[in-house]
Amino acid sequence: MRRAWRIALIGLGLLVLVLLGQMGARYLGLLTPRDTPExxxxLxxxxxxxxxxxxxGGPFPTALLASGCDGPHDNMARWAGMLNEQGWAAVMVDSHAPRDYLDFQVWRLICAGQIFTGTERAGDLAVALEDVRGMTFADPDRLMLFGASHGGWAVMDLLSQAATPRPPQGLTRWPGDPQARGLAGVLGALVAYPYCGPGSLAARQGWAAELPVEMILVRNDxxxxxxxxxxxxxxxxxVRPVAVTMLENATHGFDQQEREALSTLEFSPDATATALGLGRDFLGRISGPAPVPDN
Incomplete structure (x- = not known):
């Protein structure tokens, strides 16, 4: 019996080592599929x-939205609505559905850090920025990034990867002008309750991009x-100070009402209203005067 337990423990230890090795390799980009920006x-x-x-009729200043690890939910529509009210267009960049990460609740592996890191997802935002620059409704010189939770991780890691000529993890090269490193026309970035732990590239090396960045955090997340x-x-x-607002009496994902069963997180209308107000103020600070159309 004792021998069986010993074998089981050894097997469990080996499994843990394999999972940790896989996770480490993923965070280093060793297991990340590579594709061209095109x-x-x-995808x-x-x-x-x-x-x-x-x-x-546009062109409108345009924000790119990146959801949390469980994929797009109603909070993205709330942020898009606020942006529209302020005269901004919004493009929600869905990184989950194209990869079937919403099927069979595969998104739970993303939330657990097993697949699809924010560092890798930053490549989606770099490519989406280049795509948006070519959209007729968008002003390519007035762009903004917004990310919630895992999406905030991706936003900050895009800023971090833009500090070097190396393209975002998983891309063969930078899209568009390689000298701009994906950030041409980006006026600022707003992130809500992002992941900032040791797996984050931004946590390890920060960023050199001279952009206004604002964080909306919750106490005791x-x-x-x-x-x-x-x-x-x-x-x-x-480099440039990051504005931080700490919300009290709110949970992670306070702006998202759609929940999985048994979720301990809570939707807070008050915290959501506060956050959207901070977003409006942020837009006002980065927008500047609208360009004068050519006659």
Whole structure:
């Protein structure tokens, strides 16, 4: 009996080592599939969800939205609605559906850090930015990035990867102008309760992009450690200070009402209203005057 337990424990230990090795390899990009920007664009384009303001004919300043690890939900529509009210277009970049990560709840492996890191997902945002620059409704010189949770991780890791000529993890090269490294026309980035832990490239090396960045965090976040995000913000003061707002009495994903059964997270209308107000203020700070159309 004792021998059986010993064998079982050894087997369990080996399984843990394999999983840790797989996770480490994934975070280092060793297991990340590589494709060209054109191939990635073909994958993502059918799943872009576009929200346009009701008034005006454009071109509009445009924000790209990246959801949490469980895929797009109602919170993305709320942020898009706020953007539209402020005269901004919004493009929701769905990284899940094109890869069938919503089938059979595969997204749970993303939330557990087993597949599809934010560092890898940053490549989706780089390609989507280049795609949006070519969309007739979008002003390519007035773009913004928004990410929630896992999407916030992807946004910050895109900023971090833009510091080097190396393209985002999983891409063979930078899309568009390689000198711009994906950030041409980007006026700023807003992230809500992002993952900022040791798996984040931004946590390890920060970023050099001279963009205004704002974080909306929650106190005692039970999913991600908000202190890790505060550490990133503190480390960025030499480049450009990161604005941080800490929300009290709210949980991770406070702006998302659609929940899986048994979820301990709670939708908070008050925290959502506060966050959307911070978003409006952020847009006002980065927008500047609208361009004068040519006669």
């Amino acid at each position: 191939e990635r664009s073909a 993502l384009t059918p799943f872009y969800n576009v929200y346009l303001p009701e008034n005006g 039970e999913i991600t450690d908000e202190q890790d995000c505060l550490d990133i913000a503190e480390g960025q003061t030499a």
